[in-house]
Amino acid sequence: MIVIKTMEEIMKMKQAGEILAACHKEIAKMIKPGISTMEIDKFAEKFMLDHGATPEQKGYHGYPFATCASVNDVICHGFPSKEMILKDGDIVTVDMVVNLNGWLADSAWSYGVGQVAPQTQKLLDVTKESMYKGIEKAVIGNRIGDISNAIQVYAEAEGFSVVRDFIGHGIGSEMHEEPQVPHYGPAGRGTRLKEGMVLTIEPMLNIGKYHAKVDPDGWTARTVDGSLSAQYEHTLAITADGPFLITKQT
Structure with a gap:
């Protein structure tokens, strides 16, 4: 069942989103060769707690950390680690969900570490732009497939593949609500978008094949x-004035 939110509820989510966006902006300053992904995780958890929020991911189905920290060939759900030291040319994606007074906000951001190769920078740029291509289609009357197709068409035209195994979703007082939001597929299909729906749009793009495999830890997904x-x-x-970004970084 899709849970329609009131504007009051959306604004409560926006407050969580402001904490999350501010945390990402601070993390961006930390990203450099020599830092561990565990340092990033500890910082993010303290930041949330200091702002009266909690990390919703910690304890979710037994997940032990406040963030996911996915480096290089890790698509998503990477475990933060003291041993994972970022080096020049790496990519790290930091994904986190903030809970503020029972309302959630979810945002992942990829960062290049030091000097990255031109193809790596293109991957970062195209992935970010593909997200915004999808967001442009998140308007009343469109369908989920319009979001999905806009992402896939743009990403593939730029030479990258779109991960199929992990998708966006509804969110509110629960981390994963209906509807599901794939980042690939034909336009004009799927759930019709209505005012008050709250979604995540979160494309994952690969330089190589789109297929994923999961490590023995049951979480870490790799190309x-x-x-x-x-x-x-x-x-x-989804609002009458168009898509309203709850996790916008200003």
Whole structure:
């Protein structure tokens, strides 16, 4: 069942989103060769707690960290680690969900570490732009497939593949609500968008094949061919004035 939110509820989510966006802006300043992904995780958890919020991911189905930290060929759900030291040319995606007074906001952001190769930078740029291509279609009367298709058409035209195994979703007081939001597929299909729906749009693009494999830890998803992967994600509400970004970074 799709839970329609009131504007009051959307604004409560926006408050969570403001904390999340501010945390990402601080993390961006931290990203450099020599830092560990565990340092980033500890910072993010303290930041949330200091702002009266909690990390919703921690404890979710047993997940032990406040963030997911996915490096290079890790598509998503990477475990933060003291041993994972970022080096020049890496990509790291930091994904987190903020809970503020029972309302959630979800956003992932990919960061290049130091000097990255031109193809790596193109992957980052195209992945971010593909997210915004999808967001442009998140308007009343469109269908989920219009979001999905806009992302896929743009990403593939730029030479990248779109991950199929992990998708966007509704969100509110629960992390995963209906509807599901794939980042690939034909336009004009799927649930029709209505005012008050709140979604995540979170494309994951790979330089190589789109297929994923999961590590023995049951969480860490990687590209099957070892190619680089990037992800960008916003939480947004469908409103009469167009898509309203709950996790906008200003």
